[in-house]
Amino acid sequence: MGSVTTPKQDRSRATRQRLLESAVTCLAEHGWTGSTVTVVAEHAGVSRGAAQHHFPTREDLFTAAVEYVAEERSAELRALDGERGTHAAVDALVGLYTGPLFRAALQLWVAASNEPQLRPRVTDLEARIGRETHRMALRLLGADETRPGVRETVQGLLDMARGLGLANLLTDDSARRARVVTQWATILDDVLR
């Protein structure tokens, strides 16, 4: 059936969406400390009052941003479904960990490790995304998890992808990363077939 919305509701929804997108951008660029409601509102081109109407506290804004990042990462993951061949699959999986969504997620993990208010929600969503990513990796690699060792092989690959994302945080690591991906795709091809 679909819900019926008024133009005012549409505008309100668009503002909310813009605030969440800005929260993610600010997190990736300025980190947790630099991402106050004021900074995010300014980046979104929204008044502080309007921002506080949607998100009364910083915790409200970033709890919503954590879920938004999780949904966007799920969507990014589902978009990989067409990749074929081990090299393309490994490259696409590693790509999940080098964009702005991973940078924002990384800021959230580190913030959550020190902020009890963020921690449970971030941990839950991270576990859910971890399971989704694992299932997609099995599908892209055409890997059969009932064979001994396959589960741990794919887990290790995703740990490597996460580590490559971390290596990209301070410097552009793309040339080295491409060589690692090529070599590990070759290794996986042997192990999984």
Add this chain to the structure above:
Amino acid sequence: MGSVTTPKQDRSRATRQRLLESAVTCLAEHGWTGSTVTVVAEHAGVSRGAAQHHFPTREDLFTAAVEYVAEERSAELRALDGERGTHAAVDALVGLYTGPLFRAALQLWVAASNEPQLRPRVTDLEARIGRETHRMALRLLGADETRPGVRETVQGLLDMARGLGLANLLTDDSARRARVVTQWATILDDVLR
């Protein structure tokens, strides 16, 4: 020859050392935002004035802490030299990324990605530790880097170790990690021999 120090110099050196150790502990536990000079001085049991005598600004303290973390990580690395066999080597290398020094380093990387004052020093020291770790990994694994693919195989292993460290940030991941280490040690044994 050794330098001659007075008891007063010894005390001053011990205070400096305690402040650096506390800076690392505070970083790992409270993150960059929560690690002010006041918090670190209190943790070290040193007056704020004495702390400021050693480190006039927060940047002075954390620039020194970055170097201290780097030296400690190098020492931790050199201590691995006795490990033998692929499983023990992989386990020891992964272990470098799951302790308090890695947690502190992670906080520094994320802080450095948003703090221009920290960034160049953290990036330089990280590159140096990366090279040392790579050399030690080759030695522990008995791997011959002149063979094609070996360099990238070992790099990917260290990326995996870093990703496993990150996975351990919010939850205790040790059971899963042990299974991944066992499986990848088996794979590497085949690839490297």
